[in-house]
Amino acid sequence: MTGKKRQILIFLFFAAAVLLVPLFFKGNYLLNVFVFVGINTILAIGLNLLLGYAGQISLGHAAFFGLGAYISGIITTRFPLDPWLVIVLAAVCAGALAFVIGFPILKLKGHYLAMATLGFGIIMYIIFNETVGLTGGPSGLSGIPNLHIGSLIFDNDLNNYYLVWLFTLVVMLLSINLSQSRIGRALRAINDSEMAARVMGVNARILKVQIFTVSAVISAIAGSLYAHIMTFISPASFGFNFSIELLTMVVIGGLGSIYGSFLGAAILTMLPEFLRVFQDFDIIIYGLMLILMTMFMPGGLISGIQKIAEFTAAKIKGMTSNNAQT
């Protein structure tokens, strides 16, 4: 089987599994958790395009998530505009902002880029908090309408599940496609060595800004969906800690792996649901996960599992061939 066919098969299998899940969890509160797994998967993939493919860190991605959520929330609570149209508007706004700040920010590298994106995230967080007239400030913005298509209103877990996962699957498909394309290869070249990529004729500067913009647009769409599903948003969901949580998802799942981002998002979203004790320990566990994964499994869980599987397979093979000799 060729690599491409295999990839399509894996994706179809994944999509089928996703669509069938609600059959087993009808009326279960876990379906609600899965809705947020979907939103976080979109966000993690958005960040992964930047971090895993192009090798450019962002510690302020929660800002774009927040921007999407607030633009959708503020406009739909004030004006009788079609929420779907506002989602597009929010995505365009976030993309435009990312494009404009992308040029000066992505000129920076490594630690400096990390600090600059962090600073951007904190400035946005302060704006969400302080423009009380628009955002409602720290007490939040409520009364955001649910999305609907005709008479189909997305106000219960089952509908929301299909709504979010439809978006998630589309984002996954586009991202997998992107990684196989010319642009995806150019991004990986930038990740390995920007200098070498430039020498080979890759316009690294523009490309980095473009992928930053795509990443911001994806995050803003997730933000709009989040706002319409929750019907209430407050700045606390879009702060520095959430940027770090997103980073943890991407690192745990594996840099550059789309299914890894899903795995990371699923683990970090579901762990607190299963472990009540996790509530107080979550921050410590995130910290430990980041350190240990970077030290011992830099490729993330997906490639780690693959490596362990290959290793044990080789071991077993070695043992059986040894037995055959004796």
Added chain:
Amino acid sequence: MDSSRQLFQYILSGLSNGAIYALIGFGFAIIYNSTGIINFAQGEFVMLGGMLTVFFLTVLHLPLIPAIVLAILISTIVGISFERLAIRPLKNAKPLSLIIITIGASIFIRGAAMLIWGKDTHAMPAFSGNDPLYLAGATILPQHLWIFAVTILIIIASRIFFNYSIIGKAMRACSYNSQAASLVGINVKNMVLLSFAISSAIGSMAGIIIAPLTMTSYDVGIMLGLKGFCAVIIGGMSSGLGTVLGGLLLGLLESLGAGFISASYKDAIAFIILLLILFVRPEGLFGKKESERF
């Protein structure tokens, strides 16, 4: 008359905050110059300094000086263990991995502090009372004087250490070229360890002297650490005196901005300055140009 007094008050509090930012920034620069790492966990040592001192004072009822010494000692041990356990095993790591590791360490230390001491804000008594002194119509707390004195002392001491002691010179050699330094017999690994030790000690000292003014809690490290980073970016990583000036400038702008423009955007001012400097002059206002930053 009244507004000039107010201005003087803003300048005074700005300078004392600025001194703290300068100290924290100093810690960033020491590690950066010996390893090329920006230690995102720097702010947590500031938090540890304050929280440990409060813990020794109020729970163990130690006198002030032993409490401070113990707090600095423990923060330094945490800094050393961090280098040994998480930084040294990673040889030739990409900057991305180092960033993620120091962020991981930062939230780990913060989380541990939250579990041990809870989420409450703790007050720390001032070193020598709270009776304000009057200076040209503005009030100044004894603690402000402590902050200025300790900052000046640490800066003079580190200047002497880095310029005149053999170990200090060896550390500077590593920052210029670690390979060449190891060729002339300097143990680069030990110098890196030492830079983490010194930087966490200075950070915790900064946390201790500011705690009586601002109170302390498990999460003060994020903001203070970032402001310290702003200071060092304004001043430039390569310039020790620049870091001090950068810190004072940041403190002043912040305090004047909060006083005359808007108090609620006080924190935003520091980050807007940070972004502007990074965009326009990433080597800092007082630093020498280095191609590495780009």
